[in-house]
Amino acid sequence: MAVLSFEIEESEVSKIRTILKALGAKKLKVKEDETKMTKEEFYAKIDESIKQAAEGKVQKLTPELKKELFKSIL
Incomplete structure (x- = not known):
């Protein structure tokens, strides 16, 4: 399990929610x-x-991680 926390504009919340559900x-x-x-x-x-x-307390978005996170929509 992973927990993500980030700040975005309120107008982007529904888009991010849709992506995460997908x-x-x-x-x-x-x-x-x-x-x-x-x-x-x-x-x-x-x-x-x-x-x-x-x-070193951050995780960089590598091409491999990006592919894994967004594989269902890319």
Whole structure:
């Protein structure tokens, strides 16, 4: 099992939901966050993401992973 978490525009939610259902996702949970960030908070999140990437705590989307994730629609 894998858990994915990402931020997208609200207008894209239905498209992503359709893709995930086509891929066989069993549980879909959408959490809308109307919280506005300050400029400082925004850059702090970017800095944290850069730190996580430097520590190897991210998974890169390789051509093989992309093919596996989207095989039913490509």
